[in-house]
Structures are given as structure tokens and as C-alpha cells.
Amino acid sequence: MRTAPSARRVDRVAAMGAAVALAGCTLLPFAEFRVNRIASGTAQPLGAAGVAGFALLALAAVALALAFAPPGRIRSLSMLLAGAALLAMTPWTLGEAAVRLQVGADSIARVSVGAGGWLAFVGGAIVWFAGSRGTSPGVRLFAALAVLAALVMSVSAGGVGQLSLAREYGGQAERFWTLVRQHFVLSGSGLGLGALIGIPLGVAASRNRAVRDATLAVVGVIQTVPSLALLGLLVAPLSAAGFRGIGATPAIIALTLYALLPIVRNTYVGLDGVSPAALDAGRGMGMSPMQLLLRVEAPLALPLVLEGLRAAAVMVIGIAAVTAFVGAGGLGILVFQGWGQQADDLTLLGAVPMVMLAVAADVSIRALAAVAVSPGIREVHQ
Amino acid sequence: MIRLEHVRKTYGDSVAVDDLSFEVPEGDVCVLIGPSGCGKTTTLRMINRLIESSGGLIEVQGRDITGVRPEQLRRHIGYVIQSVGLFPHLTVADNIATVPRLLGWDDARIKPRVSELLELVGLDPGEYARTYPRQLSGGEAQRVGVARALAADPPVLLMDEPFGAVDPLNRERLQAEFARIQRELRKTVIFVTHDVDEAIRLADRIALMRDGRLEQYDTPETLLDHPASKFVHDFMGADRALKRLGRVSVAKVMRTDLETARLSDAGDLDRSACGERRFVYLVDSLGDLRGWVDCLDLDAGHSAENAMTLIDWREASVRPDATLKEALSGMLGLGFRSIAVTDRGRLVGEVTLTAIEAIMNESDTHLADPVKPLEDGELPSRPTDARPDHPAGDPDA
Numbered sequence: 001m002r003t004a005p006s007a008r009r010v011d012r013v014a015a016m017g018a019a020v021a022l023a024g025c026t027l028l029p030f031a032e033f034r035v036n037r038i039a040s041g042t043a044q045p046l047g048a049a050g051v052a053g054f055a056l057l058a059l060a061a062v063a064l065a066l067a068f069a070p071p072g073r074i075r076s077l078s079m080l081l082a083g084a085a086l087l088a089m090t091p092w093t094l095g096e097a098a099v100r101l102q103v104g105a106d107s108i109a110r111v112s113v114g115a116g117g118w119l120a121f122v123g124g125a126i127v128w129f130a131g132s133r134g135t136s137p138g139v140r141l142f143a144a145l146a147v148l149a150a151l152v153m154s155v156s157a158g159g160v161g162q163l164s165l166a167r168e169y170g171g172q173a174e175r176f177w178t179l180v181r182q183h184f185v186l187s188g189s190g191l192g193l194g195a196l197i198g199i200p201l202g203v204a205a206s207r208n209r210a211v212r213d214a215t216l217a218v219v220g221v222i223q224t225v226p227s228l229a230l231l232g233l234l235v236a237p238l239s240a241a242g243f244r245g246i247g248a249t250p251a252i253i254a255l256t257l258y259a260l261l262p263i264v265r266n267t268y269v270g271l272d273g274v275s276p277a278a279l280d281a282g283r284g285m286g287m288s289p290m291q292l293l294l295r296v297e298a299p300l301a302l303p304l305v306l307e308g309l310r311a312a313a314v315m316v317i318g319i320a321a322v323t324a325f326v327g328a329g330g331l332g333i334l335v336f337q338g339w340g341q342q343a344d345d346l347t348l349l350g351a352v353p354m355v356m357l358a359v360a361a362d363v364s365i366r367a368l369a370a371v372a373v374s375p376g377i378r379e380v381h382q
Numbered sequence: 383m384i385r386l387e388h389v390r391k392t393y394g395d396s397v398a399v400d401d402l403s404f405e406v407p408e409g410d411v412c413v414l415i416g417p418s419g420c421g422k423t424t425t426l427r428m429i430n431r432l433i434e435s436s437g438g439l440i441e442v443q444g445r446d447i448t449g450v451r452p453e454q455l456r457r458h459i460g461y462v463i464q465s466v467g468l469f470p471h472l473t474v475a476d477n478i479a480t481v482p483r484l485l486g487w488d489d490a491r492i493k494p495r496v497s498e499l500l501e502l503v504g505l506d507p508g509e510y511a512r513t514y515p516r517q518l519s520g521g522e523a524q525r526v527g528v529a530r531a532l533a534a535d536p537p538v539l540l541m542d543e544p545f546g547a548v549d550p551l552n553r554e555r556l557q558a559e560f561a562r563i564q565r566e567l568r569k570t571v572i573f574v575t576h577d578v579d580e581a582i583r584l585a586d587r588i589a590l591m592r593d594g595r596l597e598q599y600d601t602p603e604t605l606l607d608h609p610a611s612k613f614v615h616d617f618m619g620a621d622r623a624l625k626r627l628g629r630v631s632v633a634k635v636m637r638t639d640l641e642t643a644r645l646s647d648a649g650d651l652d653r654s655a656c657g658e659r660r661f662v663y664l665v666d667s668l669g670d671l672r673g674w675v676d677c678l679d680l681d682a683g684h685s686a687e688n689a690m691t692l693i694d695w696r697e698a699s700v701r702p703d704a705t706l707k708e709a710l711s712g713m714l715g716l717g718f719r720s721i722a723v724t725d726r727g728r729l730v731g732e733v734t735l736t737a738i739e740a741i742m743n744e745s746d747t748h749l750a751d752p753v754k755p756l757e758d759g760e761l762p763s764r765p766t767d768a769r770p771d772h773p774a775g776d777p778d779a
Contacts, residue, residue, distance in 0.1 A: 281467030284432055284540075285481050285530075286457035299471045374471035376514030 011067045014079050014130035018064035021086055021123025025057045028116035031097045034164070036108045038342050043114060049097035056093045056120065059085055063127045076134030080143050083128025088150030090121045095159030102162055110164035112345060137370055144363070165352070168345040180353055182329035186248065187320040187357070190255025191313050198260045198312075199305065202267020203293070212268060219261040227322045230254050251320070251328030258319055259312040266308025270301025299374055306369045313361040321354060331357075383408045384429060384538060384570055389438035391424055391594075398424045400594040402438070406587070408537075409568035413581040416591035416617070422574045425591070426540050429572065430456045442538055457484055460531030460539040460569070464546040466523045468515040474500070474526050475511040481534040499529040502566075504559060521552040528560070532567070541573045545580065557583055558703035561631075578619055582606070582628045583705060590614055602629060623742055627706035630741055635706065636723045636731035645672045651686040653677070663722060663729055664690070670727040671695040699724040700733070706741060709733045 024030070029043030030053070046053040063082040069075045098111035128147065132140045160166055169176055201219075205212035225233070231254055235245030243249050274297050282296045324332030334350025337343075370378075384406040391399040399421040406412040414422040427433040429440055431452040440447050447455055468477050475496045482492045497507040503525040515523060524544060531539060544560075545553045557580060564571065564584075575581055581588050582602045590597045590605065597617075598610040606622045609615035619625060641657050645664045655662050656677035664673045672692060679689035693699075699722040700709045712721045713735060723731040 275465075275467070275470075277463060277465035277467035278469055279467075280432075280463055280465075281461065281527075281530075282469070282480075284430060284456055284461035284463070286453045286455070286484055288453050291484070296469055300469075374514075376471045376473070376516060 009071060011071070011075070011079070011130050013133075014127050015064060015067035017083070017123045017126025017128075017130060018060055018067055019123070020126060021060040021120045022057075022064060024116040024119025024121075024123060025053075025060055026116075028119060029114035030116040030120070031094060031101070031114045032112045033101050033105075034110045034112065035106065037110055037164070037168075037345065041112065041114075044097060044101060044111070046093075046097075046116065048101055049093045050100055052089075052093040052096040056086075056089050059089055060120065060123065063123075066127075067130075071134075073134065076131050077139070079127055079131030080135060080139070081131070083124050083126070083131050084143060084147045084150060086124025086127060087121065087147050088154045090117060090124060091151065091160050092154035092157075093117075093120075094163055095154070095161070097159075098162035098164075099159035110167065110345070111162065112164040141367070164345045165348055168343075168349050176334070176349065176353075179329060179331050179333055179350075180357075183317070183320055183331045183354070183357065186251055186255060186323060186328055186330050187313070187316045189252045190259050190316045190320070191309070193252065193256040194259025194263050194312055194316070195309060197256065198263030198308075199267050201260070202264045202305075203271065205264065205268040206271035215264060216268070219257075219264050222257045223261040227254065227258070227319045228325065230257065231323065231326050246326045246328075248328045250326055251323035251330075254323065255316045255319060259316050262308040262311040262315070263305075264308075266304045266311075267301065270304030270308075271297050273304070274300045300377060303369060303373050303377065303379075306365055306372070310362055310365040310369075313365060314358045317354060317358045317361060321350075383441075383443060384412075384572060385439070385441040386425075386429075387439040387441075389425070389428065389440060390436045391421070391428060391433065392436045397594050399428070399435075402591075402594070402596055404589055404596060404599045406570055406572060408570055410586040411564060411571040411573055411584055413585035413588045414572060414574045414591060415576065415578065415581045415588055416597070418576065419593075420591040421594040422589075422591050423542055424594075426542055426572055426574050429538075430459045430461060430540055432456075457481055457534065458536050458538070460536040462524075462527050462531045462539070462541040462544045464543040466527040466547075468518075468523055468526060468530070470515050472514075473511065474505075474513050474515070474518070477515065477526060478530045478533050480530060481536075485534055487534075495533065496529075499532055500526075502532070502563060503529045505529075520548050521556060524548060524556060525559075528563070532563075532569075537570060539569045539571045541571060543575055544573070546575070546577070553580075554704070554708065558631075558701070560584065562703065578617070579625065579628050579707070582625050590617060602626075624707060624710075627710060627738065627742070630706045631702070632700055632704045632706060632709050632723055632731075632733055633702040635737045635741055636702065636733045637737070638731045640729070640732055642729065643675070648673075648675060648690055649686050651675050651680070651689075653680050656680065660720065661732075663732075664692075665729050668727075669729060671699055671722055671724050671729040674722075695722070695724045695727045695729075698722065699729075701725060702730060706733070706738050710735075710738055 025046050030046040031044040031048060032041030033044050034041040046057060049056070059082065063079065063086065066075060066079050066082055069078070094113055094117050101111045102109055128143070132143060135143070154160065161170070198219075201215050205215045222230075231250055234250040234253055238245045238250055238253075278296055278300070279292065282292045287295065320328075320330050321332035321335060324330055324336055331350040331354050335347050335354075338345070338347030338350060386405070387403050389399060389402040390397070402421075402425060404412070414425060416422050424433055428435045429442065429447070431447060442455070442459065468474075469480070472480075475493075478496045478499055479492045482495060487495075496511060500507040500510055505522065505525055510518075510522070510526075515526070518526065524547075527544070531541075545556045548556060561584060573584060585602050587599060588602055588605050589599045592613055598605055598614045600608075603626070605614060605618055606626055609618060641655060641659045641662045642665055643651055643655060643662050645666050648664050651662060655675075660677055661674040662677065663671060664675065666672050672695075674691055674693075675686055675689045676691065677689075680686065698712075698716060700712050702723055702725055709721055713719065713733075719735040720732055722729060723733060
């Protein structure tokens with residue numbers, strides 16, 4: 001089954017990714033030049049990056065050709081490499097463009113990423129994904145690390161520091177990292193508490209029908225309350241209980257409540273799906289209820305529990321942005337300030353790391369599942 | 383030994399099991415049978431306390447089970463269920479090691495035990511130990527289920543329709559293998575089924591239940607020949623003579639002094655090769671059955687080529703551990719009064735209709751004890767030389 005996608009003659013996913021990258025390189029403005037931080041920009045083609053631009057274009061063309069190459073392990077590996085190269089080359093090329101465009105310009109002039117630049121990056125990610133499907137998990141992990149290393153290298157070596165986003169960062173690096181840390185602590189606390197409360201609730205729900213109905217109903221209702229409204233609703237009861245209605249406390253409570261639904265539901269569904277025959281056999285062989293839970297039910301429910309944690313993590317990282325409104329800090333502050341000042345770079349400085357946090361959480365929980373879930377019940381990956 | 387005395391199980395006003403008393407002697411197979419809802423599975427599950435009885439006494443190995451913690455009790459009672467219930471996240475080896483681990487055995491003791499059990503149930507440890515349940519066929523899974531139940535060598539085995547979900551061909555093989563294993567291990571077994579043929583084949587004693595009560599508890603022969611009630615008579619079925627053939631294994635009545643010839647020499651056979659027999663069996667250099675020459679055709683003046691039938695042993699022979707019922711069915715299918723007996727292809731004997739008729743005329747006592755029909759010297763799993771002119775019985779391999 002693993003060979004199915006790569007056995008197809010034309011890899012349509014890779015072809016699409018390469019086409020997106022090519023379109024980004026040729027049809028859309030690759031970068032934008034602005035005379036100052038909040039001025040509107042003028043479109044700059046890929047040629048603004050000079051030789052680097054043509055190298056990127058060639059790379060996208062190679063990726064497209066690979067999609068039509070004879071299927072097999074070699075093609076998958078080559079696509080993996082081409083995707084990784086696109087991912088690393090795009091920021092570097094943007095940096096080159098920034099350096100060249102700012103020669104002779106005012107020092108407050110800025111060069112930011114254009115639609116074409118974003119597309120080239122996204123196309124690279126798609127090609128990388130297409131190539132990764134035909135390779136073993138070990139190779140995939142290695143390739144992911146290689147992309148990361150290449151990205152870091154291209155960022156630290158090239159002219160990426162001249163891009164407006166980087167300059168925005170340069171202006172407030174210290175504050176930026178404080179906010180990243182706050183965001184991480186807020187969403188981590190919400191997820192951790194959510195798991196600490198949600199997993200036992202899910203276990204209880206699988207044991208008792210009344211508990212199940214009540215629990216699932218309550219966490220379901222919580223989920224339907226909009227996040228800003230929930231934060232508002234928490235002010236009064238928290239004040240009454242002697243806490244401050246603003247700051248980190250209401251934020252963490254809200255995030256914990258939102259994390260509950262996917263965790264409780266998936267824990268319950270995972271345990272409920274354990275085959276009655278396995279339970280009967282376990283009991284009949286002399287397992288105590290606790291042994292049955294730890295040795296049979298938990299390992300069998302694990303894939304779904306981890307999936308619930310993954311969904312909760314991604315969601316909580318997103319909602320943590322909103323908690324900036326109650327003074328909990330986090331990257332949401334940069335986004336909202338950016339909007340207020342019409343400073344797109346500031347907005348991006350908040351949004352991009354948030355996306356990266358979410359992707360990192362997603363990837364690491366998936367990796368955990370790949371290691372922790374027994375091969376006997378692992379889904380066969382494409 | 384298992385003893386039930388006035389055992390009851392009630393759910394509110396409804397009575398599932400009512401005043402049930404019987405005793406299974408050490409090393410015997412007791413088959414609980416009856417229509418759906420008769421209380422047979424409830425009875426089985428009361429013995430390992432998966433269901434608590436509402437009254438009466440249950441003793442396992444001389445101990446009142448209410449005096450033992452349920453977990454402790456169950457670790458010393460093997461348990462096999464129809465849906466097998468292998469743990470999908472554990473390898474075959476780890477599944478089998480479940481009870482030994484619960485009992486705290488160390489790995490040095492568990493590992494050889496797992497291999498031993500896989501061999502016992504006819505699975506190659508090298509091939510199967512590291513596989514996961516989802517890679518097994520239904521028959522293989524239930525073999526592992528039986529191995530898992532036997533892992534800590536419990537004296538008592540409870541089996542709840544263990545072969546009920548397996549296709550008919552595999553079911554008969556599993557029954558034959560269970561009979562062989564039981565002959566070797568002599569566990570005290572309670573076996574629930576709704577299949578009368580299975581009960582007759584495997585039971586030392588059958589407990590026939592109806593509406594939570596015991597209708598009759600006796601040997602299969604007695605149930606067939608002296609049913610205690612019309613219900614027992616009807617439940618056991620009208621084809622009692624045929625059913626009794628399900629009690630006797632082919633190995634017990636097959637004859638091994640056959641006329642055989644190499645397939646390569648078949649063209650040169652003439653009437654003198656036949657002796658007193660109807661068929662000269664043709665085997666290849668490994669001793670595998672490939673066909674036969676019909677001596678009636680030779681008598682009629684046909685050439686050996688024309689009198690020759692080439693067959694696939696899988697379709698035109700029976701195994702030594704098959705029952706006479708299966709052999710008779712095979713004969714009817716082929717349209718002959720005899721059928722070859724092969725052990726994994728190797729020709730080992732022949733069963734004739736005459737021999738089956740003789741058995742049907744014998745008295746019941748000669749037929750008792752179906753799971754131990756072989757005498758000393760015919761012990762299981764002993765490879766014999768594949769000499770086609772002296773086929774030897776090796777009924778269990």
C-alpha cells in the first residue's frame with residue numbers, strides 16, 4: 001500500500017506543487033518594495049533577485065519535470081530533495097532581492113515578501129510532501145531535519161535579514177521572544193491542564209453512561225461559546241472568587257476548557273472502540289480493571305487520544321492569540337497592534353511564528369504517535 | 383475437576399440457570415450444549431466468575447471458587463472464546479505470554495514456553511512469534527487463542543464456542559487438533575457449543591441444557607441411544623447412526639496393507655499387481671498419493687493407462703484424524719466404497735465402507751472415548767518413513 005502513490009505514473013501532487021511554485025516565480029510579484037514601513041508597495045518580479053532568482057526558477061522547473069519522471073524510490077527521493085531545496089532557496093532568494101532593491105534606497109525603505117514569494121514557498125512544501133509519501137519514516141524525519149537546517153542556514157547567511165519582516169523583528173527582538181514564550185506557556189498550560197482533566201473524564205465517560213452523556217454535553221456546549229465571549233463570561237465568576245478577571249488566569253482557564261472537547265471525546269471514542277472480545281479475554285485471563293486499562297485499553301485507545309491532543313494543541317495555539325485582549329500577552333499582541341497601525345510586517349511577525357508553533361505541535365505529536373503506537377494497530381500509511 | 387451443585391443464576395425475576403448440578407472428572411471434556419438462551423454460556427462464565435452465581439456451589443480443583451479472588455481464580459483457568467479476543471497491539475508471542483506475565487514469570491521462562499505452545503498448536507514459532515494478530519487468518523488466530531489459554535498450564539480450560547466463527551473445513555481441522563492436544567495434555571475442559579456434531583466428536587460427556595436446566599448429562603453414545611426425553615432425542619437429531627461415526631477417527635479403522643505402485647511404473651501394471659484389492663494406489667517418489675489404478679477396469683481388459691485415475695490428494699482423500707463421518711462423506715462424493723487416507727499428501731492407509739459398516743454394528747462400548755482412540759506406539763507427531771509399499775499410520779501429524 002505504501003507503494004501506491006509513487007506507482008502512479010504522473011505524480012499529480014508533485015506536479016501541482018511545482019506548478020504553484022512556477023506560477024509564483026513567473027506570474028505574480030515575487031517581492032514588494034515600499035518606501036517606508038506603512039507605505040503601500042510596488043510589485044517586484046523574480047528578476048529583482050538576480051542570479052538567485054533564475055536558480056529558483058530552474059529548481060521549480062526541475063521539480064515539475066520530476067513529477068513526470070518514471071515512478072519509484074529514486075523519483076520520490078529526488079522530489080523530496082527538490083522540495084527541500086525550494087523551501088530553503090525561496091527565503092534566500094527573497095533576501096537577495098531585498099539586498100539588491102535596497103541599494104541606493106532610503107534606509108527606511110522596506111522589501112517584503114510578495115504573493116509570488118509565498119507561493120514559491122508553499123509549492124516547495126507541496127513537492128516535499130509528495131516526495132515524502134514514497135519514502136520510509138526514517139528518511140522523512142531525516143529530510144525534515146535537513147529542511148530545517150537548510151532554512152536556518154539560508155536565513156542566517158543570506159540577505160534575509162534585509163527583508164522587512166526581519167527588520168521588524170530586529171526592531172523588537174526582545175519583546176518578540178517574550179511574547180513567543182508567553183504564547184507557548186499559555187497554550188502549553190491550556191493543553192496540559194486539558195489533558196490532565198480531559199483524559200480522566202474520557203475514561204470515566206467510557207465507564208458510565210450517565211457520566212458520558214453529561215460530560216460530552218458540557219464540553220460540547222463550551223466549544224460552541226465564542227472565545228471572546230467565554231473570556232468575557234469568565235470575568236464575573238473569577239472576580240467573585242477573588243481572582244483577577246484579566247491576565248493569564250482567565251486565559252488559561254478558557255484555553256483549558258477549549259482543549260477539553262477533542263481530548264475528552266477522543267479518549268472516550270478510543271476506549272469505547274476497544275473490541276469487547278479483547279476486554280472479555282483480558283478479564284477472563286485474570287486482569288484486574290487497572291491492568292485491563294493500562295495493558296489493553298490504553299494502548300488500543302492511544303492513537304485516538306494522541307489525535308485528540310494534536311487537535312487540541314493546534315486549536316489552543318490559535319485561540320491563545322485572542323487572549324491578548326484580556327491582557328494575557330502572547331503573539332496576538334503583535335497581530336492586533338499590526339492591524340491597528342496598518343503595519344503588515346508587525347502583523348506577520350505575530351502570525352508567522354504562531355503558524356510555526358502550530359505546525360511544530362502537530363509534527364511533534366504525530367512523531368510521538370509514530371513511535372508510541374503499536375505496529376499491530378498502526379494505520380498503514382500512504 | 384469441576385463440580386457444580388444446585389447452581390442458580392437469576393436476573394431479577396427471570397431465571398437463567400436453575401438448580402444445575404454436574405461434575406466433570408479430572409482430564410475429561412464436558413460439552414455444554416443446548417438451544418440459544420439455554421444458559422450454557424452463563425454456566426461457563428460462572429465457573430471463572432465473569433458472572434457471579436446467585437446460589438449453589440461451584441468447585442474447581444476441589445476449592446469453592448467464592449473463596450478465591452476472581453483475578454486469582456481466572457489466572458489458573460484457561461479461557462478461549464469464539465471471537466478469540468487476541469490483543470491487536472501485542473505480537474503473537476506477547477499475547478501468549480499474557481497470563482505468565484500476570485503471574486510474574488521471568489522472561490527466561492516465558493520465551494521457551496511461548497515457542498513450545500506455538501509448536502503445540504501447529505504454528506512455526508520462527509514465523510509467527512513476531513507477527514501481529516491482524517496478519518493471522520481466522521484459524522491461525524484461534525490456534526493462538528488456544529495457545530494463550532494454555533500458556534500457564536492451567537489444569538482447567540473453559541472454551542466458549544471456540545471454533546464457531548471458523549469456516550467448516552478449518553473447524554474440522556481445529557477440532558482434530560484440539561482432540562490431539564487434549565489427548566496429550568489431559569486438561570479438565572468445559573466446552574460450550576451449539577453444534578451437535580462437534581459435541582459428539584469431542585465430548586467425554588455431554589451436558590444438554592434447556593431453559594437453564596440440565597436435560598441429560600451422559601456420554602455421547604448414551605445421549606444418542608438412550609435419550610432421557612423427547613427433547614434430547616430431537617435435539618441430537620434423527621441421523622444417530624451417522625452421528626456416531628463422528629465419534630471414531632479414521633486412524634482407528636484404516637488398513638495400512640495396501641497395494642501401491644510408483645506413478646512412473648503405472649503404465650506397466652497388470653492384473654497381478656492387484657492381489658485381492660480393488661485399487662492399486664499410485665504414489666510419487668515422496669510417497670504422496672497421486673492416483674490409482676482400478677482393478678475392475680484391468681479385469682475388463684482395459685490397459686493400465688485407461689484404468690488409471692490421477693487425483694489431487696486434497697480432494698480425494700481424508701486425513702487420519704478425520705472422523706468416519708467425514709470419510710463416509712468423501713466416499714459418497716467420489717462414488718467408491720473406499721477412500722485413501724493421507725497425511726499431508728503422504729499415503730498412509732485406506733478406509734472401506736465394509737470397515738465402517740462393521741463399526742456401526744459394533745456395540746457402543748467399543749466406541750467410547752473418541753479423543754483417545756489410538757493405542758501406544760501411535761503417539762502424535764512422530765514422523766515415519768515414507769515408504770510407499772509400507773504405509774504407516776501417523777494420524778496426528
